[in-house]
Amino acid sequence: SYELTQPPSVSVSPGQTARITCSGDALPKKYAYWYHQKSGPAPVLVIYEDSKRPPGIPERFSGSSSGTMATLTISGAQVEDEGDYYCFSADSGGNQRVFGGGTKLTVL
Amino acid sequence: EVQLVESGGGLVQPGESLRLSCAASDFTFSDYVMGWVRQAPGKGLEYVSVISGTFGITNYADSVKGRFTISRDNSKKTVYLLMNSLRDEDTATYYCVKDIRDESSGSDVGFDVWGRGTKVTVSS
Numbered sequence: 175s176y177e178l179t180q181p182p183s184v185s186v187s188p189g190q191t192a193r194i195t196c197s198g199d200a201l202p203k204k205y206a207y208w209y210h211q212k213s214g215p216a217p218v219l220v221i222y223e224d225s226k227r228p229p230g231i232p233e234r235f236s237g238s239s240s241g242t243m244a245t246l247t248i249s250g251a252q253v254e255d256e257g258d259y260y261c262f263s264a265d266s267g268g269n270q271r272v273f274g275g276g277t278k279l280t281v282l
Numbered sequence: 283e284v285q286l287v288e289s290g291g292g293l294v295q296p297g298e299s300l301r302l303s304c305a306a307s308d309f310t311f312s313d314y315v316m317g318w319v320r321q322a323p324g325k326g327l328e329y330v331s332v333i334s335g336t337f338g339i340t341n342y343a344d345s346v347k348g349r350f351t352i353s354r355d356n357s358k359k360t361v362y363l364l365m366n367s368l369r370d371e372d373t374a375t376y377y378c379v380k381d382i383r384d385e386s387s388g389s390d391v392g393f394d395v396w397g398r399g400t401k402v403t404v405s406s
Contacts, residue, residue, distance in 0.1 A: 175344060204390055205389070205390045205392065207392035207393070209327070211327075215398075216377055216396040216397065216398055216399055217327065217377075217396060218396075219382070219392070219393065219394045222382055222392050222394065223389070223390070223392070228382075228394060258326070260326060260327050262327075262329070262392060262393075263390070264390060264391070268390070268391075269341065270343075270344075271329045271332070271341065271343075271391065272329055273319075273326060273327040273328065273329060274326075275326050276326040276327070
């Protein structure tokens with residue numbers, strides 16, 4: 175079955191750049207989507223189609239994809255950016271859709 | 283404001299069934315793929331299923347295939363998830379989700395709007 179691999183945790187100081195990666199064999203052909211979840215509430219979409227930012231998402235959030243890796247970058251991370259980040263994509267046939275295992279971002 | 287409101291969660295015993303509903307508002311419901319994502323307590327997000335808007339084409343995660351059935355009623359702007367033969371490992375919060383692009387775009391499926399979730403507990 176298809177898998178997306180994320181690092182379990184990333185830690186940065188406030189104001190630093192945080193980078194969270196997502197690795198998957200089909201990422202050269204399929205878009206990556208990124209979600210942020212703080213404990214409790216439903217996830218929020220922060221990046222779609224590799225690099226597009228939804229309305230209301232701060233400009234410090236950006237995304238890129240190269241080869242089999244997609245990257246979420248938070249430039250100048252803030253304390254409120256802490257939480258879990260998940261990537262989402264599909265296999266090359268579009269039949270298996272999966273989330274990555276999630277990355278816990280700590281900003282302190 | 284685009285909104286998704288789930289209902290139907292609860293406590294059931296292993297082997298029993300449950301049907302979740304998700305009422306949508308403020309968008310052209312029939313134009314969009316809709317789906318369900320779940321999250322077990324303390325765990326990550328897990329894709330469950332999606333259904334296309336016009337023709338009702340469905341897709342399921344392997345973990346629920348053959349046990350869960352997704353359906354929709356475009357006239358009621360509602361999507362359903364019928365869960366049969368429930369197992370302890372199906373215990374989770376179930377989120378209703380909406381695709382970011384309308385079906386005519388032909389783009390990959392990705393979810394921009396999430397409901398608040400409904401809890402399903404499977405336990406004897």
